[in-house]
Amino acid sequence: MPDTTTLTGVPFDRKPFTSLLKRRFFFTEAFEIYREGTNIKKGSKGLYDYGPPGCALQANIVEAWREHFVLEEDMLELDCTMLTPEEVFKTSGHVEKFADWMCKDTVNGDLLRADHLVESVLEARLEGDKRAREAREVEATRLDDSTKQEYDEILAKIDNYDGPELGELINRFDIRNLNGNNPVHPPIPFNLMFKTSTGPDAAVPAYLRPETAQGQFVNFRKLLEYNENQMPFASASIGKAFRNEIAPRSGLLRVREFLLAEIEHFVDPDGGKKHKRFEEVRDVELRLLDRDTQLAGKKDLRSMTIGEAVEQCIVDNETLGYFLARVKLFLQKLGIRLEKLRFRQHLANEMAHYATDCWDAELLTSYGWIECVGCADRSAYDLTVHAKRTGVPLVVCEPRTEPLRVEEWQTMLDKGKLEPLLREDTEAVEEVVAALSQIALEPAATTLAEEGEITLHLSASIPDITLGSELITISNVTRVEHIREYTPNVIEPSFGIGRILYSLLEHVYWHREGDVAREVLSLPPSIAPTKVLLVPLSAQPAFRPILHTLSRKLRALGISNRIDDSSATLGKRYARNDELGTPFGVTVDFESVRDGSVTLRERDSTRQVRASQEEIVDAIVRMVTGTEVWEEVEGRLPAFGVA
Amino acid sequence: MPDTTTLTGVPFDRKPFTSLLKRRFFFTEAFEIYREGTNIKKGSKGLYDYGPPGCALQANIVEAWREHFVLEEDMLELDCTMLTPEEVFKTSGHVEKFADWMCKDTVNGDLLRADHLVESVLEARLEGDKRAREAREVEATRLDDSTKQEYDEILAKIDNYDGPELGELINRFDIRNLNGNNPVHPPIPFNLMFKTSTGPDAAVPAYLRPETAQGQFVNFRKLLEYNENQMPFASASIGKAFRNEIAPRSGLLRVREFLLAEIEHFVDPDGGKKHKRFEEVRDVELRLLDRDTQLAGKKDLRSMTIGEAVEQCIVDNETLGYFLARVKLFLQKLGIRLEKLRFRQHLANEMAHYATDCWDAELLTSYGWIECVGCADRSAYDLTVHAKRTGVPLVVCEPRTEPLRVEEWQTMLDKGKLEPLLREDTEAVEEVVAALSQIALEPAATTLAEEGEITLHLSASIPDITLGSELITISNVTRVEHIREYTPNVIEPSFGIGRILYSLLEHVYWHREGDVAREVLSLPPSIAPTKVLLVPLSAQPAFRPILHTLSRKLRALGISNRIDDSSATLGKRYARNDELGTPFGVTVDFESVRDGSVTLRERDSTRQVRASQEEIVDAIVRMVTGTEVWEEVEGRLPAFGVA
The missing domain is CATH 3.30.40.230 (Herpes Virus-1)
Structure with missing residues (x-):
């Protein structure tokens, strides 16, 4: 197990950590009662269910992702089927190579x-x-x-x-x-793909998708049309994918069914794959482990801005670089500890068959460095193979601002004269002439001009035919192209949500000084499953209406909260919620009944302030939405005695 | 095709409607380019992808569902795997009967x-x-x-x-x-289940779940623990399920992969399945088609409150009734037309093998009445079979307020005397005695008291054995039970999100009077994919900063919006967004540059008001969150000339 430390510098211990996650039902092995009671152990490994806090945490990460990427850049979100006909994965290469x-x-x-x-x-x-x-x-x-x-x-x-x-x-x-x-x-x-068949006759093979990407590629034509033919643009998809791992291990890190959030950014391959918002991220610092360093058998990280990395060609282009920087900013927002984040370039044989370059965002966990986000340059691979297989063009047609003048050789046959002369060979001659390349046409034109005739080789079974300049002309013409047609390249940032979720939990886990039993998950307020715990000081009935009013108010503001009026001590109720990562606690006491004030406790410091319900609700909203931090709230509201 | 009419009373025409949904990329047949270009038609039917507006509409429906059900009642949300070992579905009966x-x-x-x-x-x-x-x-x-x-x-x-x-x-x-x-x-x-296998040796069969319910049932023990042993409670799950339909048809209505949102409400079967919030819905009116009416070959609907329906035993119990009423309120919130909603009771043979009663919320579409929500009483079926198969008890243990006194017969053997006497038969005697029922024990006690001995039949191979009262005593004792143990019953409201989405689109589709080409989707503001269209009157550069400021402001308030600065006429840009169901349009013109005011257009009426940007943004927020309606906004802000 690599040496990792918690937020307080104490060595991370996976055993109590895992025990906490199971005890608080962040997740569980799927079909746990069947593992206990029957012999289905085999083959059911690598499947996990999320309980209420895990499910809420996952939803909040997905929501943050949608905001940070999809909404911020007007990406076109799709929801595509998981069941996929075999033909599609034959084309994409997955049947042969995945x-x-x-x-x-x-x-x-x-x-x-x-x-x-x-x-x-x-x-x-x-x-x-x-x-x-x-x-x-x-x-x-x-x-x-x-x-x-x-x-x-x-x-x-x-x-x-x-x-x-x-x-x-x-x-x-x-x-x-x-x-x-x-x-x-x-x-x-x-x-690694799960196979099944669709329809009643069992002869139509299909697979469960191992990535959401193909659904986006096969819809490219409709996406481009929806985007009113504007380039570049990105599509995005959030959904489950499946990989039949040979030997699942490492808990949530290597599983057979998992949530993927994927972006396919379609970009014109000409012009160096510039990105119009690159300036906004140019100064973002990243820690890189490039290909050459790894091939030298080393693991040293190089710290530099993404601007420098692209300038020095360590990262291939601006678009890829833009997304690497945006990925870092996203992970930071979730609460990932930056000293446990690095970007590692794939080695040549390691890359998926469709990728030309790939950088992984890796997070350090007790299982080592874990690939959590892959940023691959898939070039034009996927669109090209699908277009070829289906005959449906998956290209962008753009009017050229400057029409393109193409000089080229053109041939013309005088069919009226040819046909009576050649009869059934006419067609063969036409085909051969049409197939002549520009390179072959140039000397042919010279020969025709100099000798007045050229000789064509048709096939082994037909004698060569000589055509005079009364039958064929070869002329140099200038064609003007007003439309440019190209197959876009694809930059694909692909997020393994389960891996990010698990790594994040390791990063934010710690215990209070001197007491390993007082464990805390320091999830940021915006990401935490529940934002507020509402507790009455005692079972006094007068507290109840205040609690319910607060709960309704917070809910109307979109702030998830939970009332705990169990008989456990205040300390125990707070300890349980520290384990759930609930950042705020509001206590209702006798003072509240008298003057309407309540106390607000912050999870990490355990310090408290006291103010009116309106002020406390307002402070919570500001901290959850990120417009204020606890230290500021503490600075402006009166402190309340020790927790 | 049944006769259905649009909001304006005109007959509904499915052809232009479907064409609109495809043109605006609400959805598309999955792998469309493969249908055109290859021969994969067979077996790939019944699979649909949602494009950007369909995907956003689906997300908004799911969000409304989560708010209306999960958050409102503190349900415990789970995210369980779709891949499920065969053993689980053997137990649940799906392998044999689904x-x-x-x-x-x-x-x-x-x-x-x-x-x-x-x-x-x-x-x-x-x-x-x-x-x-x-x-x-x-x-x-x-x-x-x-x-x-x-x-x-x-x-x-x-x-x-x-x-x-x-x-x-x-x-x-x-x-x-x-x-x-x-x-x-x-x-x-x-x-109807899709079969696959997990793990590398191909011998471990698994299925794709046809419902999310089993994942919730097998986690019952952990859910109850998470809920601190409090009953009743509900779990909920939103996720994809799969059914290998024999012949998919009716577009989005009968598909092979679909989004389900399911609630499993666990309730004590004793006490008539009361619901503590039933009073809140008692007066909700429903239109019912009960079992007896159908068996009489009729289709007449009976309109009554859910209170009456439960009193008259048309709906079996309060909990089932509570959910039927809540389902109606939910569908109403989405914009479903109530005259196209009915609740139909399942016939006996129609019910799934696990159900004891079932009511469907059916929506009238051009394909007829479509089951969109099923409310089944699954009794204790699922928990019982899983507990039996795994040996893991799936029960609730509650302290009794009044201890229960149970009178019963107990036997006692004097092992010290028995063993030297019976040797290897001792164990057989013990087993037979332990297996004696209460009914058998009563006469045995009488015989023993009267005759001083009883004769036991052990097995065909061992002679009967007679035991005297020095070896066995049978006494009548009173046992006091402090704990009550029971298997909860389950009421399951199960929502087919795709079917609701499609039916909703049919319900809100219409065209402006006298012009079939001017089509509108009157989706409620809270559900519409995009809330606001921002349009500049012309390409004038001075308009741009105002548009971008408005867009950022709205986004920060969580209001999705889109700028359309294409060169199309204002009318065309609005028409496109009427087709997308965008409820509001804001136009920036020369006046806006001068005094900061903008116009706000409402989709259905096409009427407009004019006010400052702050007032317009505020009005939009109020209408999207449902605190104000257009007529009120129109009443308080000055009208603006005709669109």
Whole structure:
């Protein structure tokens, strides 16, 4: 487990953290009672359900995403089907290439993901070596230095090996299944899409989409029309996608069904993929791990502005750079800790088959650096293959501001004279002439001008035919193009919402000094599942109407809140809500009945202020919508005794 | 096609309506370019994508639903996986029973849904008869009166026939495939769930959920715990579900992938399923089509308050009644036309296998009355079967206010004396004694008291054993139960969002008087995809900053808006937005540059007012949030010349 620390600098401990998330029903393994009571364990791994706080947190992240990206830039949101006919994924290349490499244990039949097998065995050996050195054991139990270095270098680029290369590593280092130490068969590809069939006759194969992107691409023509033919523009989609992982692991991080939020930004490939709002983000600082650094077996991060990164061609173009910066700003808004964020460039073999460049936003968690957002340049790949397969043009036609003058050679046959002469060969001649390239036409024109005739080769079965200049003319003409036709390129920022949600929870988890049992989730007010806890000091009936009025007022303002009038102590009720990440608590007491004032408690500091209900509601709204922070509220409203 | 009329009383015409929805990209058949360019037509039917306005409309309906139900009643929202292990659906009964009856054409192999086949053939014959009578044709081409009446009665309860009954109807009336007039094979059941498998070894079957409900049921224990053991409570879930329809048809109304919003309200079955907020809805009027009316072959609606319906036992209980009334209020809020809403009770054979009672909210469309919301009483069915299968108790344990005193017979064996006597038979005796019922124990106690011994029959292979009163005692004791344990019943309102969305669009569609080309969608401001269209009077650059300021202001207030500065005429730009259902238009003109005022146009009346930007923005916010209506705004702000 990598060493990560909580907000207070204490080492992060995953066990109590996971226990909190399950206890408070942020999520649970799906079909948990079936795992306990039956033997469905197999194959049901990698499926998780979100309980009420997890579900609300997810909804708030999605809402923030929609605001930050879709609304901010007038993106065209779509909702496309998950069921997808096989033909579509044959075209996109997913049927052939969307696979992981899998090894089978030769003895117990375990099915293992090949790169994870190599990774875990080498890491285990390095770990063993480290312990041996610390314990000053004999040399024989240690790795020699060159092996150690080799392992480190392999691990630094583990994502870059294809199946045969992984097979070689397995042979070379005698890598075996950690469960039982048996050898494994060579890696074979395993397609990650779930297959089913549609309709009653079972013969029509379909897949569950592994990404939302294809639904957006096949709708490109309608999107462009809806956008009144204006370029560039982006579409966006939020929805579930499915990948049949060989061996799901790492909790919410590698699952078989997950929520994706994807943007497809369609851009003219000419003109260097500039972005008109790039200036707004030019000075945003990013921490980058580029391709060259990784290939050198290193992991050093380079801190620089996105402006510098694009200038130095570390990031290929402005549009890609614009989105990297916007991704950082989005993650920051959610409460991601920036020292646990980096942008890593994909290695060549690691990229999906459709990508020409790709940068991942990775978040540091107790499972290591986790890819949470992928920003891929898919070039014109998808639109091109779908257009080719369906015959439907997926292009942009733009009037040229300056008409384009194209000089070219044109041929003309005198059909009236040709036909009586050539009879059934006429058509063959026409075809051959039409197929002559510009390069072939130039010397042909010269020959025709100089010799008055040219000779055409038709096919092996027909003798060559010679045409005189009374039958054919080849002339140099200037054609004027008023319309420019091109296939847009696509920049795709793709967000794994579940991974972001889990990493965020790790980032905001801590416990109060000196008491590991007093755990807190410091989620920002805008993202927290519930914003306000309303508590009566005691079971006194006079408190009830005040609580309900407050609750209705807050709800009308769109502020989610919960009344806790259970018999638990005030401290226990607040502790429960610290665990749920509820940022504010309002207490109603005898004073409230007398003068209408209430206290407002802030989760992280546990400090309180006291003011009228109107002032407190107003302060909460301002903090939830981000127009004020707690320190400002504390500065202007009177403090209230210790919590 | 049933006769339905638009808001202006003109007959509804589906053709221009559908053309509008496709033209404005509310939705499209999924993979449209593949339908044009390849042969994937088969099996890809029944899949639709929502374009930007459809997607926004769907999001607004979902948001209204969440507010009206989830937030209003503190329901516990879950997000559960769609992939579901086979074992779960075996338990719930879906693997065996979630099927439609299907007939195969004996000649061309067409696969037909049996009830739809019978329905369409009988309807076609009735239609033919009607036309023959109108044309005063000879008697031979008409149906005789008793046949006609029989057809009407069958159609009134078409949903009530099972497979063998449909088979009989097909034989009796010589019903054939309308496509080719061939006879069909007898109906066979066809399971509607999509099947796949999870994990790399392909041997672990799973299904795509056909409803979200099971995910909520299997999480019952955690939900109850999260709710701190308080009953009653409801969970809710919004997500996609899948049904492999035999023959998708009717556009968005019968599709293979659709958005469901489902509530599972868990209630104590004792005490008549009262609802504590029933008083709030008691006087809500509903139009009901109950079971008895349908079985009598009739379709008359009975108008009454839900209070009366529950009193008269037409609707079984308060909780079910409460939700029927709340459903009506919700649909009204969306803009559904109440004269096109009815509640129809399911017939016995029509109900899903898990339901004991069910009422559908049906909406009248050009396809007839369409089930859009189902309110089923699932009793304790689901929790009981899952608990039995997994061995995990899914019950509520409540402390009794009054301890319950239970008188019962108890047995006691003197093991110290028994064992030396019976040796290996001891265990068998213990088991038999433990299994004795209360009914068997009473006479046994009498025998033991009177004769001093009783004889036990153990099994066929062991001789009967006689025990004296020194070995066994049977005594009448009073046990006090402090805890009550019960399995909750479930009332389930289940909303087909796509069907509601489509029906709503039919309800709000009309065209301006005398001009079929000037079409309008009168969606309520809170539901409309875009709230405000911002238009400059001309391309004058001075208008631009005003438009952008207005746009930013509205966006910050959560009001979606769009600037249209295209070169089309003002009339054309407004017409386009009438078709998109945009309720308000703001025009910026020369006057705006001079004094800051702008005009506000209302979609349905096309009337306009003029005021300062602040006043106009304020009026828009009030109308979108429902605190003011257009007529009030018109009453207090100065009118502006004709549009």
